[in-house]
Amino acid sequence: MVAKTFGSAVHGVDAKTIAVEVDVSQGQKFFLTGLPDNAIKESQHRVESAMKSLHYFFPRNKVVVNLAPADIRKEGSAYDLPIALCILSASGQIETELLEQYVIMGELSLDGKLRPIKGVLPISIQSRKENFKGLILPKANAREAAIVNNLDIIGVETLQEAIDFIEGHLVIEPLVVDTREVFQSKLNSYDADFRDVQGQENIKRALEIAAAGGHNAIMIGPPGAGKTMLAKRLPSILPPLTLNEALETTKIHSVAGKVGSDASLMTTRPFRSPHHTISDVALVGGGGNPQPGEISLSHNGVLFLDELPEFKRTVLEVMRQPMEERRVTISRAKVSIDYPANFMLVASMNPCPCGYYHHPEKECVCGPGIVQRYLSK
Template sequence: MLARVLSCAVIGLDGELVEVEVDIARGEPKMFLVGLPDAAVQESKERVRSAIKNSGLTWPFNQRIIVNLAPADLRKEGPAYDLPIAIGMLLATGQVVADISDAAFIGELALTGDVRPVRGTLPMVALAKDRGLKRIFVPTANAGEAALVEGVNVHPVGTLKELAAHLLGALPIAPMRTPPPSAPPPGPQVTDFSEIMGQEHVKRALEVAAAGGHNLVMRGPPGSGKTLLARALPSILPPMTPDEAMEVTRIYSVAGLLASGAGLVTTRPFRAPHHTISNAGLVGGGSTPRPGEITLANRGILFLDELPEFDPRVLEVLRQPLEDRIVTISRAKHSVTFPANFALVGALNPCPCGYYNDPSRDCVCPPQVVSRYQRRISGPLLDRIDLFVDVPRVEYEKLASGVRAEPSIAVAERVAQAREVQHARFAASGAGPSRLNAEMNPQQVREHVQEILDPAASDLLRLAVKQLDLSARAFHRLLKLARTIADLGRHDRVGQAHVAEAIQYRERVE
């Protein structure tokens, strides 16, 4: 007998329909799995056999079983086909009789028959719904994300036995009705600005970076609070829009990083990969490409602590995504594109010992070691950093004063207002998809900054370009930054004070 069961695959961040055919006939007692399956799918034979037996159901001995996965040119990966294969077996052997033409099945099976979570449930369910299917059976642990897709019945499945009973009408599994709980933040706990004493100029730089979507690097001695300050940045970013939240949840679903039962991710990502990270870990990779840290940081922050410790070749691969805000991973058969729209925050010590230029402690590094250390970060990468801030150690008086600084919520409000000004400006000028000042192209910089400069600001700029010997890119960076500073102060025109502050954030090489 032949049975057909629908399931789904994931390519990049998108679902794809897969048809599982199970054919059982007399012949040599053997099971074949065809249709470009990878090793994990091959192992499915053993899992399905054990799961069926341990669920009190019957395995067809002395029969020839062929399982075909279609379309044949799509590489099938992972264990998510266990459940549809098992259901196909039960249908083909007549142990389950049901019309499942409007349903899809996703899930890995444990040998006991328990259904285990799989990656990418959210995009798979979204695809199934788009294709007009009415019912989706998913692992219980993935039901939260699945239920984010409206207009389709999501049935959480705990065990194969339960599913068989449901299909036979013996013990129906109710579809999820309650809205799924939102997922906890994917990163570490966020610090509030009010918990950080002193460092007003660094907080100001973080505020500017948050308002305009600018990349920022902090430099200072050990223990000065660089890591602490970076961790506070998400607390002043505006909440994600519903579309952004959906996009981020989809990414975490495909990466398999959603907690069991979790629904929508509502907190902006904060990713802080270790400096030993590989190329593939950072930008994504694998035979079926998976998102890397830059995609996991999409709509949020990518924090690279101890920047000079990263392999320069690994940092080098950031150049393109920083420019394009997407990353394309090419494979022989297909290539996938992941979003990578993040703000880069870096931290570094001024030298290996950490005390170069420190007012109270002597640096023990020879001068050539200091300059070599600073040169470990390549020019092209530094050229994409808009703000450089020095983070000195806080004086004891400030640490001990107990005066609470401005809370993040107050800063976040200014950031949100400045962002609204930018959205309105770019929408009104119809100038492409740019949404934040950092994303302006040269033509937009001309229109929104250069053409409406104060004469005094113009003079200062001319002087700065001459005296500081700025490159064209550095010049544009300065203008974008000045635009954000003006927006934070709610000024239409970019004035001298805005340009002056922007100049302060340039890189100073020792």
């Protein structure tokens, strides 16, 4: 018998709907087709254990799982749940007509519990676009998915709950969040506020001008002058996020799996402060399974490079192009992915290696040549 449902593949900050088809027939062995990566290939073992722990059986016949369209690469562990439900249905262990009306995503643990997944917001946006009835996914991701309205968001905690829901034995009310209201009520509630800064009128003025125009800024001063403190409080004087900006930024954080379980739409501008040992890929994005980097995570917010001269030269070089284009393009042999990267760059540094060049009270111990070399780095 054949069973079919839908999943979703995240590509950049957008999602594509993927049909998950399972055929259980005479024969032996398990086949998985449709360009799956290793994490999906391993799903067989997770699915099998999860089914067994719930007293279902994994068919000992020929099982073919196909992820279509077959020419798009699929990544990650979130196909466990649709594969499991399709196998159960195709082997006649559950009875349902609903599988084809939903997009279903979730990672299974061996005892049948569901783990949160990445990229829920793009998946949910795409599901509504294609007029699906709803989205069945791990409960921890439900609030994030519920940013999108007119789509039934069904959060489940275990495979059993998903089975009971899809068979009609369990009623789960779709989660509804009034996104606009939550957004308005929490807008601009920053933990660190610019008003905490005492005195320092000149630098405050400079940062206000930078914030008003979205200019990049660098602060040079001795240790303890408050550079880090000022930078952290900069997002609080930037203009409030618009709903659109909030959506864009949340999408990127969603793809990176950085939206918490009780959070939905981001209501504050991001502030990212990567350590100076950061790699090129972690900063600009990319990797085997491409992920957004720090410059995209700070989209519509502030990227703070504390102690700028400590950063590797190459790291600063790779940022140049994204800073001009306000987006970063990651090219692979077959695909290229775009992540937005429109951020305000704020950097801080000491005026010289010892930190006290031109200090009113303390003596600088660096020779003149050293200071020059440090500043020109």
